[in-house]
Amino acid sequence: MATITPAQLSIELQIPQKRIRDYLRSLYGTLPSEETRRQLTDQQADDVRARFSGAPEGETRWLLEPGDTVRRRSMHVAYGGQQQGGISTPRNRPEILIFTDPEAGARFGYDRFEGLREDGSYAYTGEGQYGPQEFVRGNRALRDAERDGKTVRLFRTRGTLATYVGAFTTGSPTHTIETIPDADGNPRNGIIFNLLPLNARVDLLPAYGGELESAESPVSYVGTPRAWSPPEFTDVIVPGMAQAPGERVTSRVEFELQAAFGEWLHTEGTPPARLPLRAGSTVIEPDMWVPGRNWIVEAKRSTARGHVRMAIGQFLDYAHVARKANLAALPVVLLPGPPEMDLRELMANLGITLVTRTEDGFLVSLPS
Template sequence: MSTPAQLSLELNTDQRRIREFLRERYGTLPEGVTRWELDDRQADAVRARFAHTAQSIDPKRWTLEIGDTVRRREIHSAYGGQEQGGIITPKSIPDVLVVTSPESGARHGYDTHEGLQADGSFLYTGEGQRGPQVFARGNAALRDAARNDRPIRLFTKQGTYVTYVGEFTTGEPAFSIETIPDSDGNPRDGIIFKLVPVQADIEALELSIEIPAASAQTTSWTPPESSSYIVRAPLIPGDRDVSRIEFELQKDFGRWIKDRGETPQRLRLNSAGAVIEPDLYVQESGWVVEAKKSPAREYVRTAIGQVLDYARLARESGRPAVPVILLPSRPVTHLEALLSELGILLAVRESEGFSIIK
């Protein structure tokens, strides 16, 4: 059996045109069937229709669509590129192709950091199984992809087949150097690329690593240490440390909640292959709290996106969820009005505790 995806690679032809031809020749798909699976006669009819077109098209074009599953060798037959390793740099197209495989990657230490992250990015380990990884060949191509205007195409691997997840680009920063084991278990420097989706099915990455789509778990809450620093990725560019001000704000608010006879908790939310966590969850009221060290506009706008995301995931898991933003003082009137319109409660410090503004 053949598919339009496979034939598009073979014939260098858009799948849309292939499907239009199939509908004209054979009618629409039966009810409940979502993808064409062609017998030899149908596949040959497609080849006969588009063979001349394929020969006249130059250069090669990208024809796979998100969710397509094909044999890896079919990609190499269409575009060329390295047949081994996870980073493929075909000469016939500008695209950089990246293959992730949790099973095989674990044998070479690639699973230490690789995977979907809470901010929606995907961390990908560079190539090189032994010794420190360096910026040569595929690693250099992936590092420079955005600067050179090269799309990054991410695939998951299942045996000899690969499934196209979608187009990515490098994030900010594009990479970090982390300690990972090599194939013999020896520690070495590894290049961890940060890839962010342009147009992709992130949930395909979730399914590939068998993480539940949405779940929530509460645990006991303890006040953070006010002398501690960064424990999570930055959410505002350049703001890499969660400041002492924010930790103290969380600690005092948690104590205030306890004095009210309520129970502050930690809430771990699982969605799209990533675990994310608001600063505090109040069991009785369902408050989902995100704290920020400043009422400045950039902090409030960031908190809005976070807390609405947390609250929706909590509700999907069956828990009550009321979004709350915790600040050391009141923001400008416009932002207070915006929070009210969005149904977000505002908690601000007062001399004798905290005030809740609806």
């Protein structure tokens, strides 16, 4: 089966894809409606090479578009960089090329640490199959990409082919250190990079923890509600991604608040549950789902404006997905105390129920 595409020829000839597609259209007409990507025979590819072989030489430009599939080798011929390993650093170019093969990674247990997270960031495992991963070579280059002015170009590979997912940058923090398996299944320290999309087809990536099951419509998928258990909060502070300005951890304060509220709900006869929701290419999950009241609950550890704003934004996302799936969803923000009056007015105007902790339980303030 042919694997030559306009994208392949684009990087080979350093000609924008639009010119190639326009030329092919003039020769062979438009694609059938059921086809989205043109696959070329050797003769058709030679016709394109003959037409554009006299193109002026100059600086090699980045010409791939998100979704383009090319032979990995030809991409390195055009842009340079190491052809082995997951992180490639072309010399004298403003890019770092990184490659992921989720199917191969799943065989080593990497699927539990890589993928598209709920917040839209992408978790990517560093280089090194054995021993603790260290910040050398590609790992160091990827860690320092933003500082060095480099764009991270992510590819999803399968065999000899590489599909360009798009452009990314590193988030804050750039990485975490987690215990991951080596190629033999032995535990070791691994680097999990935090990547944020700039211009990318994130639908080409697996969700965090593994590929999602197929669904007729991603927004119509609602996972089976699962039993809710109170989070552990006695001794640990769990590292997490930034949730609000200045916040770098999910604290035991928030976990203890959730646990107490869950117990209160049980006493009210409306126990909480967990409700995973499929949103596009990933799974999102509110802190609690209270089916007896149709509540989607988002808890925050502080009444500070930044935390309240974050809770409002998260709920709007949850509610949008839930309502697309014909699931009744009433918004509830859970806080350790009452926020400022203007924030209470804002939540009331948005139809959000505010629940605050009191000395003897919780106060539910319904929107007027």
